[in-house]
Structure formats: structure tokens, C-alpha cells
Amino acid sequence: MSETQTQDISRAIPVFFLSDSTGISAETMGNALLLHFPDHRFERTLIPFITTPDDAREVVAQIDATMDDGVTPLVFVTAALDDVRQELHKSRAPLIDFFDMHMLEVERILGVRGARTPARLHGVGDVKRYNARMQAVEYAIEHDDGQSVRSLDKADVILVAPSRCGKTPTTMYLALQHGLRVANYPLVEEDLASTDLPRPIRHLQDRCFGIITSAARLHAVRTERRPDSTYASLRQCAYELRRAEELYRMHHLPVIDSSAKSVEEMSTLILQVLARRPRVVH
Amino acid sequence: MSETQTQDISRAIPVFFLSDSTGISAETMGNALLLHFPDHRFERTLIPFITTPDDAREVVAQIDATMDDGVTPLVFVTAALDDVRQELHKSRAPLIDFFDMHMLEVERILGVRGARTPARLHGVGDVKRYNARMQAVEYAIEHDDGQSVRSLDKADVILVAPSRCGKTPTTMYLALQHGLRVANYPLVEEDLASTDLPRPIRHLQDRCFGIITSAARLHAVRTERRPDSTYASLRQCAYELRRAEELYRMHHLPVIDSSAKSVEEMSTLILQVLARRPRVVH
Numbered sequence: 001m002s003e004t005q006t007q008d009i010s011r012a013i014p015v016f017f018l019s020d021s022t023g024i025s026a027e028t029m030g031n032a033l034l035l036h037f038p039d040h041r042f043e044r045t046l047i048p049f050i051t052t053p054d055d056a057r058e059v060v061a062q063i064d065a066t067m068d069d070g071v072t073p074l075v076f077v078t079a080a081l082d083d084v085r086q087e088l089h090k091s092r093a094p095l096i097d098f099f100d101m102h103m104l105e106v107e108r109i110l111g112v113r114g115a116r117t118p119a120r121l122h123g124v125g126d127v128k129r130y131n132a133r134m135q136a137v138e139y140a141i142e143h144d145d146g147q148s149v150r151s152l153d154k155a156d157v158i159l160v161a162p163s164r165c166g167k168t169p170t171t172m173y174l175a176l177q178h179g180l181r182v183a184n185y186p187l188v189e190e191d192l193a194s195t196d197l198p199r200p201i202r203h204l205q206d207r208c209f210g211i212i213t214s215a216a217r218l219h220a221v222r223t224e225r226r227p228d229s230t231y232a233s234l235r236q237c238a239y240e241l242r243r244a245e246e247l248y249r250m251h252h253l254p255v256i257d258s259s260a261k262s263v264e265e266m267s268t269l270i271l272q273v274l275a276r277r278p279r280v281v282h
Numbered sequence: 283m284s285e286t287q288t289q290d291i292s293r294a295i296p297v298f299f300l301s302d303s304t305g306i307s308a309e310t311m312g313n314a315l316l317l318h319f320p321d322h323r324f325e326r327t328l329i330p331f332i333t334t335p336d337d338a339r340e341v342v343a344q345i346d347a348t349m350d351d352g353v354t355p356l357v358f359v360t361a362a363l364d365d366v367r368q369e370l371h372k373s374r375a376p377l378i379d380f381f382d383m384h385m386l387e388v389e390r391i392l393g394v395r396g397a398r399t400p401a402r403l404h405g406v407g408d409v410k411r412y413n414a415r416m417q418a419v420e421y422a423i424e425h426d427d428g429q430s431v432r433s434l435d436k437a438d439v440i441l442v443a444p445s446r447c448g449k450t451p452t453t454m455y456l457a458l459q460h461g462l463r464v465a466n467y468p469l470v471e472e473d474l475a476s477t478d479l480p481r482p483i484r485h486l487q488d489r490c491f492g493i494i495t496s497a498a499r500l501h502a503v504r505t506e507r508r509p510d511s512t513y514a515s516l517r518q519c520a521y522e523l524r525r526a527e528e529l530y531r532m533h534h535l536p537v538i539d540s541s542a543k544s545v546e547e548m549s550t551l552i553l554q555v556l557a558r559r560p561r562v563v564h
Contacts, residue, residue: 013392022550025314029380032307032360033388036396046557048550072391078314094391096384098311105378106315109354110295114318130544137451141426169419172454176545262412263458268304268330275328 014073023048030076056087136175143183155183161211162240166258192243210248296355305330312358338369418457425465437465443493448540474525492530
């Protein structure tokens with residue numbers, strides 16, 4: 001690698017994400033690569049909605065200006081419009097193009113040419129699917145933290161856990177990104193004293209997932225809310241988690257540990273369980 | 283293209299998204315490409331968390347089995363682990379690898395070798411940033427539809443609009459994906475009768491964005507909620523939107539039209555406005 005050049009690590013490297021639509025794909029893939037260079041500082045600029053060759057020429061001028069400082073910027077591109085892409089490739093900076101070559105490969109495998117119109121992956125797209133996502137977000141808000149047990153029957157997924165185990169963000173993620181109707185059911189003191197599943201979810205066991213976390217983490221999160229309360233005490237947290245786990249085990253709920261997992265990782269695990277089940281959810 | 287082969291369009295093409303982490307990047311990029319083949323049916327399978335060569339061998343067997351049917355599957359891969367990737371590349375199916383070549387290019391530009399450990403772009407990662415995102419989701423839920431005007435001062439962004447113009451999903455998206463604290467302010471009858479901004483947001487004008495939509499769409503959405511009401515009537519919808527637009531114009535709020543835009547597109551526009559302002563938000 002190092003035979004070509006080694007950039008000065010103390011300087012922030014300019015990073016551009018260019019797209020003829022939102023740029024979310026370029027950002028996602030670009031950041032997945034940048035993650036492997038934890039010692040570098042990057043100065044990120046997103047330039048979305050580049051839809052004409054004129055737009056593209058302006059962008060190229062902006063990028064080339066950074067090169068006058070003697071740095072080579074990283075330029076990640078996803079653009080379906082051929083004329084826009086051609087213009088962008090006139091930059092003096094090397095382009096990391098997630099579209100071009102891979103599109104050729106997909107076209108080769110399918111044996112047809114792709115549409116290559118402005119890609120609206122993150123547009124409204126399939127209106128029915130889009131509306132389902134939006135309705136799922138509303139459903140999630142309505143059913144956040146057991147505020148409403150009405151229409152729990154309509155849930156695709158019910159996240160069960162003691163208070164503050166991190167149900168809400170995962171609920172929102174599954175709703176927003178996957179259009180799943182997700183409800184929360186917070187386990188309260190009475191629920192934990194029993195060996196039965198709480199009445200409102202007893203007949204819905206097949207769509208329940210149990211969430212646990214570590215006692216230390218739950219203690220920390222609850223302490224922020226109510227410092228020095230019994231509710232936040234390490235002892236109470238440990239008790240609730242132990243009882244919750246017993247309940248999950250007894251009723252064979254899939255268990256997800258939120259203590260070291262992101263909402264994306266928890267959501268992926270939940271989707272995997274759903275995918276393995278006979279009933280196809282989405 | 284068509285000189286190599288043309289797959290039977292009536293059959294669904296198997297599509298695999300393979301990853302050593304959540305697979306979200308592989309899905310995002312893969313779907314951005316598939317979008318250009320609207321006449322094909324695809325049967326998508328996500329296989330995340332492939333972290334050992336043994337896992338990879340099982341996956342290859344699964345993919346190669348689909349080839350016995352005489353179809354060539356599309357296999358999109360993002361895997362940072364070299365031994366996993368090497369194993370996956372033993373598949374008889376051609377792999378569309380978003381990582382390999384692009385990683386080499388980034389390494390060449392930066393002049394160092396990347397870490398190539400399991401990439402957790404969608405893991406917890408930077409804990410501080412992750413916690414900010416989670417707090418932003420809570421903030422968004424607390425401030426959904428003006429339920430609480432407390433701590434509006436702490437909002438990064440306030441979305442202003444008549445009821446049912448599509449504020450909530452965009453709020454959740456900006457919170458979950460970008461860690462922005464976003465509040466909603468629904469314009470009610472009294473607000474629309476006035477030429478001033480409503481009192482709770484009057485001093486926060488610099489972070490307000492006005493949302494509009496089309497009267498027809500608002501009418502349709504409201505009719506679902508309350509059929510045949512004055513509230514849902516086309517006349518009332520048109521009135522509210524006209525007054526809202528006047529209010530936005532008078533107070534120089536950036537205006538976003540939600541009628542033909544997805545939450546991702548609206549969020550991108552809002553981020554662009556924020557990026558152009560002197561105060562850097564994230």
C-alpha cells in the first residue's frame with residue numbers, strides 16, 4: 001500500500017458522498033469502509049440530489065479545490081444517471097463508484113440492461129409498502145410502553161422487558177425500516193411475581209421477544225431517571241432481570257440481550273427469528 | 283449484455299445478501315441496484331453474522347444449491363473478515379463484493395492498510411454517539427405532536443405543520459439515524475388564524491421547518507381518521523395548507539413538501555439546510 005503515498009495522519013481527510021438521490025447508500029457503504037481506519041480523522045460532506053451535468057460540474061469544482069491543498073479526498077459515489085456520472089468522473093480525484101462496475105455485473109448475470117433512471121431507493125417507491133412503514137411508525141408510537149393494549153393482536157412483534165431495557169428504539173427501527181408493527185410490553189412488579197405471561201400478551205406468546213440487559217447497565221440507565229430510588233437500585237435491577245429471564249425461559253420466548261447490541265443488531269436478530277418461522281411476516 | 287445469457291423473467295431470481303455483521307450495507311447497496319430491474323421478481327434472503335469460515339461454507343452450500351436449478355443467483359457481499367470472504371468466494375455463483383476492491387482503493391488513497399476486523403458500522407460503535415441517538419428517539423416520542431412543549435428549547439429541529447401532514451415519521455428518522463432532537467409542532471385553528479408564529483415556538487424560529495402537502499393527500503389521510511368530518515373536508519384541508527404556507531413565508535421558514543417525498547428525502551433536505559448554517563449540528 002504505502003508505496004504510493006502516505007497522507008499526513010494529523011490532517012483531516014476530506015470525504016465526499018455524492019449521489020443523484022439522497023446519498024444514503026453512498027454514506028452507508030463509504031462509512032462501512034472508513035470504519036477500518038480508526039486513526040484517521042475524516043471531514044465528511046454529503047452532496048445529494050446531483051441530477052444534472054451542471055450540478056455535477058459544480059461538485060467537481062468543489063472537490064478539485066480540496067486537491068489544491070495537496071490532499072487526496074475520498075469520494076464515494078452512487079449515481080445511476082450516466083451523464084451525471086460521466087461528469088463526476090472528470091474530477092482529478094479518484095472516485096470510488098459503488099454503482100458502475102457492480103451494475104455491469106448485475107446486468108451481465110440478468111442478461112438485460114438496467115433502467116439507469118434516477119434511483120429512488122430511499123424515495124417513496126412502492127407506495128403500498130411505504131404507507132405500511134408510515135402506519136407502522138404510528139402504531140409503534142401508540143403502543144409505546146404499554147400505553148395502549150388495544151389492538152396488541154395486530155402486532156407483528158411484541159417486545160417484552162422490564163422498564164428501561166431498551167425496547168423503544170428497536171421498536172422504532174423495526175417500524176421505520178421494515179414496516180413491522182411492533183408493540184412494547186413493560187413487565188411490572190406484578191408481572192414479575194407471577195409465573196404466567198401477563199394477561200394482555202398471554203394469547204400472543206408466538207410473537208413475543210424477551211429483552212434482557214445487564215444489571216449494571218439497567219442500574220445506570222434507571223439512575224439517570226430516578227437517582228437513589230429503589231427502582232434504580234442494583235439489587236432491584238438484578239431481581240427484575242432474573243425474574244424476567246425465568247419468565248422468558250418458561251414460556252420459550254426468544255431472548256435478545258441489549259447490553260452490548262445496537263438497535264440494528266437486535267432488529268436483525270429478530271428478523272432472523274421471524275424469517276425462520278413458517279408465517280412470513282414481510 | 284444479452285450475449286451471455288438471458289434468465290427466464292417469469293421465474294423469481296434468488297438474491298442473497300451476505301455479511302459478517304448485520305448485512306444492512308449489503309442490502310442497501312444491493313437493493314439500490316435491483317431497483318433498476320423493475321420487471322424482474324427477486325426472492326431475497328438476508329444471511330447476517332457470518333463470522334467463521336465454517337459459517338461461510340454452510341452459506342456457500344446453500345447458494346450453490348440454488349444453482350442446481352439452472353438459475354444464477356445474485357449474491358451481494360459485504361464482509362471485512364478475509365477468511366470469511368475467501369471462503370464465500372469459493373461459491374460457484376459470481377459474487378458482487380462491495381468491499382474488496384473498494385477497500386483496496388481506499389487503502390491506496392490513504393496509504394495504509396485498513397483494520398479489516400469485523401466491521402460494526404451498525405453496531406453500538408461510538409458509545410457517546412449511540413447514546414445520543416437513543417436519547418433523541420426518546421426526546422422525539424416525548425415531543426410528538428406537541429404532547430409536551432417543555433424543553434422545546436432543547437430541540438435541534440422543530441417540524442411545524444397542520445395535523446396529519448407527515449411530521450412524525452420524519453421526526454423519528456432524524457432522531458434514530460442522525461441523533462437529532464426533533465420536536466413537532468402541530469398548527470391548530472388558532473395558530474392558523476394568526477399572522478404570528480405560535481407562542482411556544484416564536485423564539486425558536488431559527489430551527490423551525492414548515493411542512494406542507496397537497497390538499498388532496500391531506501384530505502385522503504384525514505378521511506381515514508375521521509370520515510366525513512369538517513376536519514377531513516377538502517375545503518378545510520386546502521384552507522389550512524394555504525394559511526400554513528403564508529405563515530411559513532412570512533417568517534422565512536424553510537418549507538418541505540411531503541406530498542411526493544419519502545421520510546429519507548425530507549430528512550436529507552433538512553440536513554442540507556442545517557449543514558449550510560453557521561451552527562454545526564452534528
